[in-house]
Amino acid sequence: MDDMLVQMQGIDKTFPGVHALKGCDFDLKRGEVHALVGENGAGKSTLMKILSGIYDMDAGQILLKGQPVSIPNPHAAQKMGISMVHQELNLMNHLTAAQNIFIGREPLNFFFLDEHALNQNAAKIFEMMNLAVQPWMKVADMTVAKQQMVEIAKALSFNSEVLIFDEPSAALTDVEIKELFRIIRQLKDNGVGIIYITHRLEELFQISDRVTVLRDGAYVDTVKTEDATINQIIKMMVGRVIYESAPEVPEDRGQDIVLEVRNLSSDNVLKNVNFNLKRGEILGFAGLVGAGRTETARAIFGADPYDSGEIYINGERVNIKNPSDAVAHSVAYLSEDRKRYGLCLGLDVKKNIVITIYEKVTAFIGWVREKFVASIASKIVEQLSIRTPSLDQKVKNLSGGNQQKLVIGKWLAKDADIMIFDEPTRGIDVGAKQEIYSLLNDLAAQGKSIIMISSELPEILRMSHRVVVMCEGRVTGELDYTEANQESIMQLATQRNGGNSVPVNA
Ligand SMILES: Nc1ncnc2c1ncn2[C@@H]1O[C@H](COP(=O)(O)OP(=O)(O)OP(=O)(O)O)[C@@H](O)[C@H]1O
Numbered sequence: 001m002d003d004m005l006v007q008m009q010g011i012d013k014t015f016p017g018v019h020a021l022k023g024c025d026f027d028l029k030r031g032e033v034h035a036l037v038g039e040n041g042a043g044k045s046t047l048m049k050i051l052s053g054i055y056d057m058d059a060g061q062i063l064l065k066g067q068p069v070s071i072p073n074p075h076a077a078q079k080m081g082i083s084m085v086h087q088e089l090n091l092m093n094h095l096t097a098a099q100n101i102f103i104g105r106e107p108l109n110f111f112f113l114d115e116h117a118l119n120q121n122a123a124k125i126f127e128m129m130n131l132a133v134q135p136w137m138k139v140a141d142m143t144v145a146k147q148q149m150v151e152i153a154k155a156l157s158f159n160s161e162v163l164i165f166d167e168p169s170a171a172l173t174d175v176e177i178k179e180l181f182r183i184i185r186q187l188k189d190n191g192v193g194i195i196y197i198t199h200r201l202e203e204l205f206q207i208s209d210r211v212t213v214l215r216d217g218a219y220v221d222t223v224k225t226e227d228a229t230i231n232q233i234i235k236m237m238v239g240r241v242i243y244e245s246a247p248e249v250p251e252d253r254g255q256d257i258v259l260e261v262r263n264l265s266s267d268n269v270l271k272n273v274n275f276n277l278k279r280g281e282i283l284g285f286a287g288l289v290g291a292g293r294t295e296t297a298r299a300i301f302g303a304d305p306y307d308s309g310e311i312y313i314n315g316e317r318v319n320i321k322n323p324s325d326a327v328a329h330s331v332a333y334l335s336e337d338r339k340r341y342g343l344c345l346g347l348d349v350k351k352n353i354v355i356t357i358y359e360k361v362t363a364f365i366g367w368v369r370e371k372f373v374a375s376i377a378s379k380i381v382e383q384l385s386i387r388t389p390s391l392d393q394k395v396k397n398l399s400g401g402n403q404q405k406l407v408i409g410k411w412l413a414k415d416a417d418i419m420i421f422d423e424p425t426r427g428i429d430v431g432a433k434q435e436i437y438s439l440l441n442d443l444a445a446q447g448k449s450i451i452m453i454s455s456e457l458p459e460i461l462r463m464s465h466r467v468v469v470m471c472e473g474r475v476t477g478e479l480d481y482t483e484a485n486q487e488s489i490m491q492l493a494t495q496r497n498g499g500n501s502v503p504v505n506a
């Protein structure tokens with residue numbers, strides 16, 4: 001028992017309308033990576049928020065190195081050597097990376113903040129992490145992936161014995177995930193105990209020693225990773241076997257071009273981006289972080305300005321200056337960053353769903369047609385199986401994956417013709433992923449045109465009729481589904497400086 005760091009026994013927790021944890025057990029040893037998995041809303045984050053002092057438990061007990069402890073707040077948890085990297089980014093956007101890491105613990109020079117020491121301390125951690133971030137960079141100016149790495153740096157800065165990662169990889173791409181795993185292995189060798197929550201089940205086999213499964217707030221089982229298979233784990237998660245259906249051979253989608261982008265360039269990111277999108281097509285966008293995929297989407301959607309280039313919708317040149325122009329042209333953009341652009345966390349589920357169709361749900365003097373709103377919202381909630389006690393639940397109280405489904409729901413309500421999905425299945429569990437895939441297929445079959453940006457190659461390969469690959473702000477190639485595979489995409493995704501922009505073969 002000597003190497004036992006944490007034991008959680010019979011943990012129970014109820015929120016208004018939700019029995020989130022039903023007598024859960026969990027333990028963690030020194031020097032191990034213990035993965036925690038389960039469907040969206042299963043209770044993973046709640047269990048770990050109890051361990052890190054964010055929530056009180058209603059019943060149960062926690063032992064730390066064999067001693068019963070109470071963990072009244074996150075500060076107490078940190079003092080006991082427990083820190084957590086949250087699923088939702090918790091950084092202050094207006095502060096720098098270094099300020100975020102050491103907030104409340106800033107080094108002082110007499111009574112004054114020692115800015116130099118602050119930046120140096122942060123730089124040391126970044127160096128250890130092989131992370132290309134300047135300490136004085138504002139968090140607001142970073143990509144989601146970089147922000148996530150800063151969040152991890154913050155947790156590392158406490159030198160904790162127990163480190164909880166709540167879906168750290170959801171916002172990262174392969175390069176950063178590799179780096180993260182290297183850091184985790186190093187911590188493990190130093191005797192740190194690591195709790196790792198993920199929906200990317202293949203990661204379990206790369207990094208974890210044991211896996212615990214929760215289902216509907218209840219403890220299911222704990223297994224040694226080396227003795228388990230993905231299918232067993234999925235079965236424990238969902239209580240049934242999910243068959244990954246083979247990718248459907250796309251039907252001929254016709255040649256109707258609904259969106260054409262010509263020579264799109266922006267200050268320092270996009271360089272002559274050319275591509276087109278056909279009616280009823282799912283066009284995958286592959287590439288590494290920083291390739292310019294999100295920037296392309298945001299430029300089309302009018303969320304960011306571009307310097308030169310032309311955009312045509314149904315053959316007509318359009319001048320989209322802001323997102324409302326885009327919406328007026330029936331273009332929807334589902335953001336990769338639900339907290340920043342996607343949802344109003346303080347509002348309830350139904351208001352978030354109808355937010356894009358406000359004029360439709362208000363009567364002529366601005367009254368909201370409540371019944372109409374409720375009927376639209378409940379249809380979407382059902383269609384996407386969003387787990388919420390009611391339509392009046394505040395969105396911030398939904399689990400991470402259910403929030404992501406809601407972002408999709410919001411744009412479904414809008415019923416746009418051109419839909420850009422940026423990392424649509426990020427943080428979504430295996431079962432729900434399949435549902436979203438069939439939803440995208442249905443939308444395409446109905447004649448909607450879809451751009452799907454994804455960092456998960458299997459997802460790109462499985463879903464796309466055609467794949468556009470970007471690298472460093474350029475389109476480095478275009479593959480149809482017969483040519484696209486792991487190798488052909490990776491080759492184009494790493495084709496730095498090379499590759500002229502592919503001409504549009506319209
Ligand atoms: N602060 C809160 N208020 C009310 N309900 C909550 C709160 N936090 C979580 N819940 C509910 O508790 C349940 C468990 O949520 P939790 O966030 O622990 O799920 P999860 O397993 O982390 O899911 P995901 O994979 O989607 O992140 C959900 O039904 C969620 O809606």
Ligand SMILES: [Mg+2]
Pocket residue numbers: 044045046087166399400401
């Ligand atoms: Mg969670």
